Amino acid sequence: MQPDVLLQVTGLRKHFPTRSGLFHTGSAVKAVDGVDLTIKAGETISLVGESGCGKSTTGRSILRLIEPSEGEILFRSRAIGGSSETLVNVATLSSSQMKLLRREMQIIFQDPYSSLDPRMNVADIVGEPLRIQGVLTRAERRDRVIHLLEAVGLGGDHAKRFPHEFSGGQRQRIGIARALALTPRFIVADEPVSALDVSIQAQVVNLLQDLQAEMGLTYLFIAHDLSVVRHISNRVAVMYLGRIVEIGSSKAVFSRPQHPYTEALLSAVPIPDPDSARARIRLHGDVPNPSAPPPGCPFHPRCSYATAQCREQVPALRDAGPDQQASCHRIEELTLAGINDH
């Protein structure tokens, strides 16, 4: 593993068993089906895809909020093994080691309404990770909470209030303050702005970027809003049916997509230009049932470029340009439309 890599995921799988009837065990829903992901320290990598493609499951599996069925999650940890950096496999850590590691990996949730306990005041919510980890005394904790609230743009006078007294954007700031309480290095942001108004989205995205610059954070940014993704990320990974179908630098993926699915996703991004003559690509049909994915390329039933080969062979993720990889048989033949910079 290269020295600038913070987290490396290899062959991550999460299968949820489906059960029908009393004793008959059915097949499994392959929510995440073999994801490889390398995240460099200090970068923002976005995971995009439509609902149910497994992006949230991937993020939660990395934090072991969901137990992954298979795979290796290597993380360069400082909390485990003293001050020096130790490479640990998150997937196999014991629960006491996992508790230590949680100081370095945190999560920001999508829904700022359900993510704050309605019966706790803001000081208790933000201070909760500190209390659980037992790292500070009560007085130190209080000071730290006020410092955190100020860092996310709230005031110390908000500390004694309850979540229902805040707006969605403010609640999301509280959630961000809680994630920052343990000064983590890696944060999974699970659609952190999807539930907010567009005007508030920009504020929260900017806050996340400022905090990243200030604290040297690394983000795994899960989203479906490509405009936000384009604004915030260094690299983008596109997921379809539990797999990454394209990954690369944000610029490359947006301007020169190499996978037809990415092209379709990009064509749905609104462009603020009434004269733009871009054609919207409409995908036909639904996402296939993830417990019974189609043979060959999982995208072929909806792909307008599909050939006989696509129906039979599963394409592997391969190089498709400088700093870009895609899993498509026809990378070389196809020229796909992206979004050009203005």
Add this chain to the structure above:
Amino acid sequence: MEILRRYACDRVGLFFGIILLGFYAVAITAQWITPVDPFETNLSEGLQPPSAAHWFGTDQFGRDTFSRVILATQVTAKITTVSLLFSLLIGVPIGMMVGYLGGIADAVVMRLTDMLLIFPTIMIAIIIVVVVGPSQNGVIIALGLSQLPNFIRIARSAALSVRRELYVEAAVAAGASWPDILLRHILHNISGPIIVKSTLALPGFVIGASSLSYLGLGVQPPTPEWGQMLHEAKDFLTNAPYLIVGPAIALSLFVLAANMAGDSLNESLDPKLKGRRIKRIVPRLTGRIATS
């Protein structure tokens, strides 16, 4: 505070709530407020009808029924409170735990409670009293155990609905252990339904305690208990019917008050139900006037 304010708006609830509190006030101070010693026998004044000296008359031994009803309030309150605590303190932690953790423990506990729920409460109580022996403690264990499944179930279902909340996941992400989550988040958020269930279960406990004592399986003489007093009074029903009045009124009023107060509490804890009971009663009354 908000809940108390909303509760106070419901006049019916307020009225019966005060009566219920009154019962407990009487229960706590019973030793000091009885006009006559409830155990003092005076055979020459046996089976006296109600008078200024003896409001509810006297029983066959000349004991003052009014004083005995007051002391019985204490006995009943003690039995019901302790058995309520018994099922609450055992049932709620078990229910929360299996609800949050799920899996095999959940399945086993749920099937056990299903089995207990098949039998009528009073039948379980009788079996337990037969095993433990007729006594005050026997009644407490019997009632506590018979209500245990209800409390396990309500705590479990409440925990089930809370455990998928994101703030629980946030606590897990911060490294919280499951007992910590149960204590800090789940208990916090399920206390409402449990308080309501407790108030609504109270009349059941009272009727259970009195029924067992009436059947001679509970509180033993000479200790007074409403059911036990009714049991003694039934032998003199024809020549001293006034003996049943005191315990019967106390029992009915307590059950009614606890039910009504529990209903109001339920409504004030759940804003969605607000005022529904009033709405339910009023059209019924106006409908009756219209048809007559």
